[in-house]
Amino acid sequence: xxxxxxxxxxxxxxxxxxxxxxxxxxxxxxxxxxxxxxxxxxxxxxxxxxxxxxxxxxxxxxxxxxxxxxxxxxxxxxxxxxxxxxxxxxxxxxxxxxxxxxxxxxxxxxxxxxxxxxxxxxxxxxxxxxxxxxxxxxxxxxxxxxxxxxxxxxxxxxxxxxxxxxxxxxxxxxxxxxxxxxxxxxxxxxxxxxxxxxxxxxxxxxxxxxxxxxxxxxxxxxxxxxxxxxxxxxxxxxxxxxxxxxxxxxxxxxxxxxxxxxxxxxxxxxxxxxxxxxxxxxxxxxxxxxxxxxxxxxxxxxxxxxxxxxxxxxxxxxxxxxxxxxxxxxxxxxxxxxxxxxxxxxxxxxxxxxxxxxxxxxxxxxxxxxxxxxxxxxxxxxxxxxxxxxxxxx
Numbered sequence: 001x002x003x004x005x006x007x008x009x010x011x012x013x014x015x016x017x018x019x020x021x022x023x024x025x026x027x028x029x030x031x032x033x034x035x036x037x038x039x040x041x042x043x044x045x046x047x048x049x050x051x052x053x054x055x056x057x058x059x060x061x062x063x064x065x066x067x068x069x070x071x072x073x074x075x076x077x078x079x080x081x082x083x084x085x086x087x088x089x090x091x092x093x094x095x096x097x098x099x100x101x102x103x104x105x106x107x108x109x110x111x112x113x114x115x116x117x118x119x120x121x122x123x124x125x126x127x128x129x130x131x132x133x134x135x136x137x138x139x140x141x142x143x144x145x146x147x148x149x150x151x152x153x154x155x156x157x158x159x160x161x162x163x164x165x166x167x168x169x170x171x172x173x174x175x176x177x178x179x180x181x182x183x184x185x186x187x188x189x190x191x192x193x194x195x196x197x198x199x200x201x202x203x204x205x206x207x208x209x210x211x212x213x214x215x216x217x218x219x220x221x222x223x224x225x226x227x228x229x230x231x232x233x234x235x236x237x238x239x240x241x242x243x244x245x246x247x248x249x250x251x252x253x254x255x256x257x258x259x260x261x262x263x264x265x266x267x268x269x270x271x272x273x274x275x276x277x278x279x280x281x282x283x284x285x286x287x288x289x290x291x292x293x294x295x296x297x298x299x300x301x302x303x304x305x306x307x308x309x310x311x312x313x314x315x316x317x318x319x320x321x322x323x324x325x326x327x328x329x330x331x332x333x334x335x336x337x338x339x340x341x342x343x344x345x346x347x348x349x350x351x352x353x354x355x356x357x358x359x360x361x362x363x364x365x366x367x368x369x370x371x372x373x374x375x376x377x378x379x380x381x382x383x384x385x386x387x388x389x390x391x392x393x394x
């Protein structure tokens with residue numbers, strides 16, 4: 001018997017380093033390509049992770065960065081034979097402001113080459129979900145919610161409700177996020193399905209063995225690693241102030257921040273202002289942060305906002321003692337004092353958590369092991385089974 005593969009479409013902005021993009025890559029790696037034919041639409045670039053995408057995935061890139069900028073400048077810059085469609089797209093995007101989000105359906109004629117799908121998946125809210133809702137032809141439509149906070153006004157919420165009406169299911173990466181959606185968006189509870197992101201344990205452990213710069217970590221110090229975007233909601237600047245307090249208290253600390261973002265210069269300035277150049281280090285964005293994380297004595301996650309918190313689970317996978325700021329995601333799986341320390345999302349909270357781990361060797365040794373029961377919930381086999389069931393649900 002000849003098995004006819006189902007056609008799947010995934011839509012995302014790019015594949016640059018980030019939690020959402022990493023989870024998408026891990027999902028694409030886990031899919032059974034004997035059952036599915038998969039297209040991936042990207043709008044803003046290929047990005048750092050593109051070489052990790054399975055060869056079976058057909059990437060279709062439509063560079064919507066051509067539609068950015070002032071309206072008239074954008075139109076004139078796209079008046080070329082190979083760019084006319086971007087001028088048209090920009091006009092339609094402007095019409096959305098007048099006639100509402102459904103105006104994007106006028107773009108259907110430009111994307112006829114996509115054909116029809118058995119299931120189309122928008123992996124981000126915004127243009128990705130709007131594109132799938134109104135432009136893509138699919139028997140089933142699913143969108144993902146990755147946000148750990150709800151930052152949309154009343155008008156934006158109405159748009160979200162209108163877009164979500166076109167979807168069969170909304171996937172939330174945690175129960176806390178599902179509750180948050182239900183508190184803010186007029187949507188049926190049955191339409192929201194909780195499916196966490198995949199944590200690829202074997203891949204993390206393998207990548208953690210890659211060599212890094214010599215003499216970066218010092219055995220005579222407590223080596224702390226924090227991974228995250230350098231933006232206000234991620235609270236990475238609190239690592240600097242926490243480090244200052246710990247150093248002033250006499251602790252020998254080396255703290256490594258992995259990530260990039262709008263607060264890079266601000267954080268760098270605070271490091272210099274507090275004379276912490278020998279204690280705290282900005283390593284920038286790393287495609288493979290695990291080779292650095294492997295050398296950490298403690299992993300600190302200072303973020304105010306997390307929908308699930310992939311990096312915390314990755315650190316747990318590498319048996320790192322955890323100091324984690326309270327937010328929606330990690331509060332679901334961190335049991336304070338049992339598999340990590342859940343602290344206030346503040347400098348004092350972080351300092352107290354780190355001090356506790358350094359001063360209490362018994363507690364440190366207890367938390368120096370990953371919680372296998374927790375990690376199993378995010379295993380590739382468990383998550384792909386749930387996604388497979390959702391795609392094929394009648």
